[in-house]
Amino acid sequence: MTDYEKFLSRAGQSMRESAIRKMGTVLAQARDVISFAPGYPAEDSFPWQAFSEIARELLSGTDGSVLQYGPTRGFRPLREAIVALMKERDIQTSVDQLVVSTGSQQGLDLVARVLLDPGDVVLLELPSYTGAITAFRNVGASLVGVQQDDAGIDLEALERAWAAEHSAGRRVKFLYLVPNFQNPTGLLLGLDRRQAVLEWAARRDVLIVEDDPYKDLFFPDVASVADTRPIAADDRDGRVVYLSSFSKTLAPGFRVAWMHAPEALAAKFELAKQAEDLCSGGLDQRVVYEACRRGLLARQLPTLRAHYQHKRDVMVRGLRAKLGNTVYWPDPRGGFFLWLRLAEPLRSDELLPLAQARGVIFVTGSAFFVDGWGRQHLRLSFSAPSPDRIEEGVSRLAAAIGDLADASANVGAREAR
Numbered sequence: 001m002t003d004y005e006k007f008l009s010r011a012g013q014s015m016r017e018s019a020i021r022k023m024g025t026v027l028a029q030a031r032d033v034i035s036f037a038p039g040y041p042a043e044d045s046f047p048w049q050a051f052s053e054i055a056r057e058l059l060s061g062t063d064g065s066v067l068q069y070g071p072t073r074g075f076r077p078l079r080e081a082i083v084a085l086m087k088e089r090d091i092q093t094s095v096d097q098l099v100v101s102t103g104s105q106q107g108l109d110l111v112a113r114v115l116l117d118p119g120d121v122v123l124l125e126l127p128s129y130t131g132a133i134t135a136f137r138n139v140g141a142s143l144v145g146v147q148q149d150d151a152g153i154d155l156e157a158l159e160r161a162w163a164a165e166h167s168a169g170r171r172v173k174f175l176y177l178v179p180n181f182q183n184p185t186g187l188l189l190g191l192d193r194r195q196a197v198l199e200w201a202a203r204r205d206v207l208i209v210e211d212d213p214y215k216d217l218f219f220p221d222v223a224s225v226a227d228t229r230p231i232a233a234d235d236r237d238g239r240v241v242y243l244s245s246f247s248k249t250l251a252p253g254f255r256v257a258w259m260h261a262p263e264a265l266a267a268k269f270e271l272a273k274q275a276e277d278l279c280s281g282g283l284d285q286r287v288v289y290e291a292c293r294r295g296l297l298a299r300q301l302p303t304l305r306a307h308y309q310h311k312r313d314v315m316v317r318g319l320r321a322k323l324g325n326t327v328y329w330p331d332p333r334g335g336f337f338l339w340l341r342l343a344e345p346l347r348s349d350e351l352l353p354l355a356q357a358r359g360v361i362f363v364t365g366s367a368f369f370v371d372g373w374g375r376q377h378l379r380l381s382f383s384a385p386s387p388d389r390i391e392e393g394v395s396r397l398a399a400a401i402g403d404l405a406d407a408s409a410n411v412g413a414r415e416a417r
């Protein structure tokens, strides 16, 4: 047998499967499992009919470029549509500052390749999005977590983390943030903190990578568009690289997202992207462009907000009824996720096999922490299952938590004897 380990690069050796993707495999193998694991949009909310009309027109064969290679930066009319969309977010940009990426996940990889050398420091929230953690780790960056509270990243902890790295002679390249309905906590960064983070970055000469796929999915009962103002909207000196995506608002299968950056950096992202995939899928970009041009995206948004707000309600109601005050979570004000903290001494990695046995899965908290913490937490995604399945899933989860609490009480009683 060939030993492939010896052929692997250092990056290849250290690559690990994402905990979220792993849960996808569990789901594919099991019967009647309710999944609160991946942050998938609801398939019944996809505008199937409109997409199929657009695709039929595009594939009529009248325009050969539809199935041709395209520019690395992206289909120009789509970039123009994104300029308009960014204007609605109060972000000034131009087609020369934009790169269409194959999902924001590729954007994160391009950021890593263009900005990070092995040993460079990235500061990021504790906990943080696993896909970003993986992209930054793959290029050998050193990831330093910063505490957050219910209003997002703690600015004093941020300054302390920067100072510790700086005085140890390490270069902090950027701060990675998901200010709107963060994955995995669902938290919304306070507006005053957004401003303060920008000022801090200028003071410490650090870039900000703002990852914003959930901005449009605020829940109107507790949040408004004003609460989701991007940090990039107030960036006057080109400090922010801003990523957003059509994955959560149109469909992730298109793999169409975008990055906005100062022109000099956008040019580098383009070069890095040339080596990755030459260009994002041309048909996908055109479908997304048509969805913008025909007003489909704008029409979708209120429907999606109501859809996910309702699912949030169902999950929260179920948790309150079944688990009362034995668990804690910050109420999600938008997005796909609810971040649950178990009572001491329960641990989510011990809960997972019991939950699986009861037919429900989630992602354990430690997957999102760069410092080994998070075992008391779990991420529940309420976006994909139907309201009925959410109710049933919460019942199963509550039963599994009961199983774990019983097992833990028995161990406690044995130890006390």
Ligand SMILES: Cc1ncc(COP(=O)(O)O)c(C=O)c1O
Binding pocket: 039, 102, 103, 104, 105, 106, 129, 131, 178, 183, 211, 213, 244, 245, 246, 247, 252, 256, 257
């Ligand atoms: C915070 C965050 N960034 C990026 C992504 C990747 O999105 P895309 O489908 O655009 O690659 C996700 C997807 O879950 C996400 O939650």
